[in-house]
Amino acid sequence: MLEKFFILKDQYNKLMYERYGKVDSLNKALLVTWFITGFLNLFFHSILVGFIVPAFFFLAVFRFMSKNTVQRLAENRRYKKYADKISAFFKIQYKRIAEYKTHRYYKCSNCKAYIRVPAKKGKHTISCPKCGKEFDVKVR
Numbered sequence: 001m002l003e004k005f006f007i008l009k010d011q012y013n014k015l016m017y018e019r020y021g022k023v024d025s026l027n028k029a030l031l032v033t034w035f036i037t038g039f040l041n042l043f044f045h046s047i048l049v050g051f052i053v054p055a056f057f058f059l060a061v062f063r064f065m066s067k068n069t070v071q072r073l074a075e076n077r078r079y080k081k082y083a084d085k086i087s088a089f090f091k092i093q094y095k096r097i098a099e100y101k102t103h104r105y106y107k108c109s110n111c112k113a114y115i116r117v118p119a120k121k122g123k124h125t126i127s128c129p130k131c132g133k134e135f136d137v138k139v140r
Ligand SMILES: [Zn+2]
Pocket: 108, 109, 110, 111, 112, 113, 128, 129, 130, 131, 132, 133
């Protein structure tokens, strides 16, 4: 029994030799997309989506089995760059709503950084902590 397990493990290692073999962020996103769209399509029965849904799964499998590790790592890096930007945007929007009574968020016109300011009514001059540019804001 245990011997059979080791034989299987050995066969798996031979199969995966020099292959990417990682469930990285991009593969996780592909699998989650595959699962969610596939689940939703159980209710909508779209033929077009039905054709696209398996592509997410096969793309994840292709990346997992790929021998071009350098390319797969580069893809994952590019994906993470955009995913981090999007998640940072939604985090700011969430904070904006959650802290609305006590703070306001402004975007610096020079460097695009978000600036968190106490919500004191009236006109104020604030300076960006990142680039130092000063500008006027009106808190209502
Ligand atoms: Zn700035």
